[in-house]
Amino acid sequence: MDDGGRAMRSVLADYDPQSFFCEMFRPGQPPHPALDHLLGLLRRMPVASLRRRAAEAERDLLDRGITFTVYSDATAIDRILPFDLIPRVITADEWRVIETGVIQRVRALNLFLHDVYHDQKILKDGIVPAALVLGNPAYCPAMQGFDVPLGTYVHVCGTDIIRDETGRFLVLEDNARTPSGVAYVVENRHVTLRVLSDLMAGLDVRAVDEYGLRLQRAMTEIAPASVTDPQVVLLSPGIFNSAYFEHVFLAREMGIPLVEGRDLLVEDGRVWMRTTAGLAPVHTIYRRLNDDFLDPDAFRPDSQLGVRGLIAAWRRGAVAIANAVGTGVADDKAVYAYMPRIIRYYLAEEPILPNVETMICAEPEGLAHTLAQLDRLVVKPVAESGGYGLLIGPHASLTELDKFRARLQADPANYISQPMINLSVSPTLCDAGLAPRHVDLRPFAVTGRDTWVLPGGLTRVALRPGSVVVNSSQGGGSKDTWVLA
Amino acid sequence: MMSREVIGGTIAASGHLIARHAGSTIWLARYMERIENLARLLDVTKTFARDDGEGRTWLAILHINGDEHHFFARHRAADAESVAYFYLLDKANPSSVQAVIGWARENARTLRALISTEMWLHINVFRNQITRLDLGDIASDRLSAVCAMLREGTQAHTGITEGTFYRDQCWHFYMLGRHLERADQTTRLLDTRFHAVAAEMASDGAEIDAGQWIALLRAAAGYHAYRREYPHGYRPVEVAGFLLKNGAFPRSVWLNLSQVEWHLSQLRSRYHLRGVARPMERIDRLLAMMASQTVEQIITRGLSPFLDWMQAEVAALHEDIATELCGGA
Numbered sequence: 001m002d003d004g005g006r007a008m009r010s011v012l013a014d015y016d017p018q019s020f021f022c023e024m025f026r027p028g029q030p031p032h033p034a035l036d037h038l039l040g041l042l043r044r045m046p047v048a049s050l051r052r053r054a055a056e057a058e059r060d061l062l063d064r065g066i067t068f069t070v071y072s073d074a075t076a077i078d079r080i081l082p083f084d085l086i087p088r089v090i091t092a093d094e095w096r097v098i099e100t101g102v103i104q105r106v107r108a109l110n111l112f113l114h115d116v117y118h119d120q121k122i123l124k125d126g127i128v129p130a131a132l133v134l135g136n137p138a139y140c141p142a143m144q145g146f147d148v149p150l151g152t153y154v155h156v157c158g159t160d161i162i163r164d165e166t167g168r169f170l171v172l173e174d175n176a177r178t179p180s181g182v183a184y185v186v187e188n189r190h191v192t193l194r195v196l197s198d199l200m201a202g203l204d205v206r207a208v209d210e211y212g213l214r215l216q217r218a219m220t221e222i223a224p225a226s227v228t229d230p231q232v233v234l235l236s237p238g239i240f241n242s243a244y245f246e247h248v249f250l251a252r253e254m255g256i257p258l259v260e261g262r263d264l265l266v267e268d269g270r271v272w273m274r275t276t277a278g279l280a281p282v283h284t285i286y287r288r289l290n291d292d293f294l295d296p297d298a299f300r301p302d303s304q305l306g307v308r309g310l311i312a313a314w315r316r317g318a319v320a321i322a323n324a325v326g327t328g329v330a331d332d333k334a335v336y337a338y339m340p341r342i343i344r345y346y347l348a349e350e351p352i353l354p355n356v357e358t359m360i361c362a363e364p365e366g367l368a369h370t371l372a373q374l375d376r377l378v379v380k381p382v383a384e385s386g387g388y389g390l391l392i393g394p395h396a397s398l399t400e401l402d403k404f405r406a407r408l409q410a411d412p413a414n415y416i417s418q419p420m421i422n423l424s425v426s427p428t429l430c431d432a433g434l435a436p437r438h439v440d441l442r443p444f445a446v447t448g449r450d451t452w453v454l455p456g457g458l459t460r461v462a463l464r465p466g467s468v469v470v471n472s473s474q475g476g477g478s479k480d481t482w483v484l485a
Numbered sequence: 486m487m488s489r490e491v492i493g494g495t496i497a498a499s500g501h502l503i504a505r506h507a508g509s510t511i512w513l514a515r516y517m518e519r520i521e522n523l524a525r526l527l528d529v530t531k532t533f534a535r536d537d538g539e540g541r542t543w544l545a546i547l548h549i550n551g552d553e554h555h556f557f558a559r560h561r562a563a564d565a566e567s568v569a570y571f572y573l574l575d576k577a578n579p580s581s582v583q584a585v586i587g588w589a590r591e592n593a594r595t596l597r598a599l600i601s602t603e604m605w606l607h608i609n610v611f612r613n614q615i616t617r618l619d620l621g622d623i624a625s626d627r628l629s630a631v632c633a634m635l636r637e638g639t640q641a642h643t644g645i646t647e648g649t650f651y652r653d654q655c656w657h658f659y660m661l662g663r664h665l666e667r668a669d670q671t672t673r674l675l676d677t678r679f680h681a682v683a684a685e686m687a688s689d690g691a692e693i694d695a696g697q698w699i700a701l702l703r704a705a706a707g708y709h710a711y712r713r714e715y716p717h718g719y720r721p722v723e724v725a726g727f728l729l730k731n732g733a734f735p736r737s738v739w740l741n742l743s744q745v746e747w748h749l750s751q752l753r754s755r756y757h758l759r760g761v762a763r764p765m766e767r768i769d770r771l772l773a774m775m776a777s778q779t780v781e782q783i784i785t786r787g788l789s790p791f792l793d794w795m796q797a798e799v800a801a802l803h804e805d806i807a808t809e810l811c812g813g814a
Contacts, residue, residue, distance in 0.1 A: 064602070065594070065609050231501070239594050251598040255500075258598040263503050275501040276654060276810045277758050 082477030101353030138328030212253020218448030230283035266309035508811030514662030760809035
């Protein structure tokens with residue numbers, strides 16, 4: 001891997017991915033000309049140059065306010081999502097698998113949601129336990145019998161995908177409520193083009209800037225059919241929301257007003273926005289507000305963020321809402337375990353992207369199995385997100401295992417467990433040059449009439465050595481994701 | 486449905502503007518303008534202070550901003566150090582540049598989907614520059630450099646806005662904010678400095694200290710224009726007339742009110758905003774009031790009450806716009 005004694009020591013000289021699958025070197029796979037080319041460029045790049053560019057990228061992100069806000073006590077600090085300069089590359093063949101797999105999954109999710117809010121065939125046929133769905137806090141009885149436009153519930157889906165030691169793609173989680181992160185996909189590309197475009201020279205990397213246009217089109221498709229030129233708005237909780245930057249980004253890319261609940265009202269059964277010219281009609285709401293806060297009449301009566309009467313107007317067909325209310329029951333961590341069966345049930349197809357093998361602790365077998373192998377499993381609470389409250393068995397101390405065992409036994413229904421997957425790694429700029437760090441991938445799928453998957457996705461990287469937790473709240477960063485044409 | 490075509494270079498009612506965003510836009514412009522004014526005032530006050538007794542001069546700037554009460558709650562005396570600290574570093578002072586840039590940025594953040602990327606980027610960089618200021622920067626030998634930095638920062642903002650801000654409804658609201666703030670600042674400046682200078686002149690007879698007039702005009706960024714207009718010297722009535730009624734000086738009250746009137750009329754004719762009626766009525770009355778009397782008449786009847794009235798009217802004008810067009814924001 002070295003250029004030899006005389007030349008400068010290559011940034012990859014000490015790179016050792018051990019037994020993990022490396023996204024750049026791809027052990028056991030046929031050589032790929034584009035990747036070889038990229039590796040050649042990387043090897044010739046002095047580490048000082050990489051560091052200078054990394055500093056530039058960081059300053060650029062901060063200056064552009066591509067930040068999330070962390071609140072503690074009385075202070076608000078703008079932080080950037082740490083950005084690692086070295087891209088994660090996905091070949092055209094790999095992308096075909098991801099793309100078709102995600103589309104298949106989104107179709108199944110939408111059919112599942114339609115079914116559980118209508119005839120509940122899948123429950124009656126005993127494929128998925130009825131209690132798991134109907135007793136789920138995310139199941140929304142108010143949605144029963146309501147036909148959403150085009151049968152689409154999940155208009156924007158973020159599918160979390162990981163790769164095991166053999167390079168196989170596995171779905172770790174579906175995000176079907178209000179998934180975030182797509183703005184980083186596009187902004188990371190902009191940063192790369194500004195500070196590292198020479199690394200892209202000679203490579204045919206697919207563009208990511210079409211996302212806003214696609215989303216805008218999907219939102220137009222679901223608008224009430226009687227409207228010829230529908231008004232779409234993006235509903236945000238406001239500037240104090242940690243994802244506000246993304247809301248702004250999307251509103252700009254879609255060319256639509258960015259509104260808060262206080263800018264909207266329901267009158268005469270229709271939804272209006274308060275403009276300088278008075279009230280103007282609204283036909284589709286892309287909302288980045290959780291179900292609970294959408295409408296104080298329908299959900300939390302104390303919510304100041306939503307719009308009174310919105311759900312009733314939606315049910316009357318006066319307005320479209322994306323994502324639909326009640327999708328949380330489909331991305332629940334326990335329902336996730338049934339996704340392969342759900343796909344087979346509705347589509348009569350094998351899942352293109354397999355699940356990570358999952359045990360449901362609510363079931364006696366699953367609990368017994370989990371307790372027996374606690375030190376080898378990852379155990380996750382079903383109701384949490386952001387990587388909180390989970391146990392990574394192989395990394396836990398004996399005391400931690402004991403404590404967790406007690407918690408698990410006290411409330412088994414709250415947990416699922418999965419074998420420890422050795423996430424793939426990608427070269428990442430660290431103090432000691434380029435070092436392997438674990439990564440995952442969240443592609444974004446947009447569905448109106450059809451499903452389109454943004455060629456790319458958010459590659460999250462666990463920046464701490466050895467860590468597999470990629471969440472930004474837990475020391476994770478992100479990388480630009482290059483899908484080769 | 487509203488047409489979105491561009492007809493003969495005129496934008497026919499493009500997209501809707503959320504009322505609350507219109508309100509934020511006005512404030513963004515006002516805050517940025519306010520920083521520039523504050524920088525000029527501080528810089529000029531330093532000059533005043535050199536020739537004049539320290540305290541009285543530094544008091545003037547507190548008076549202009551109506552900050553005496555707030556200031557003396559925390560400082561014993563108004564001198565270069567305490568006033569510079571109060572306006573440049575004190576985050577708890579709502580009229581300090583620290584607070585004002587914070588609000589400007591918060592409004593920009595609200596408007597981020599509407600303003601240009603370059604405007605947003607620059608406001609962030611400028612904000613970071615301002616938050617990095619420390620005690621060393623406000624030492625008297627560095628004060629002018631800091632004021633220059635602030636002035637240049639706001640001027641860069643103005644230039645970027647001119648060159649990149651899409652000129653639909655939102656831009657008109659931005660311009661309303663800028664002109665309202667300039668009109669307001671000029672009346673305040675005139676109100677505090679004019680009497681001090683004019684009184685001195687009356688007691689000393691004909692020969693007055695040109696330096697005082699020069700400083701006043703410099704604070705309003707109008708010194709050279711004034712020299713060109715009135716090469717013979719400084720007469721109170723001419724200085725007041727220049728700041729109040731000159732039709733070419735970018736910070737005269739008259740010019741800024743005329744611009745407010747023009748932008749309101751654009752909002753009415755291009756965007757058919759019915760809410761323009763009330764502020765339009767007020768601005769017409771204001772302009773008519775100014776046109777109907779000479780500066781001599783204004784001074785004879787009392788410049789100070791006139792300026793007080795004008796300040797109240799400018800505030801009421803903003804209030805009218807906010808209530809009628811910006812959903813009260």
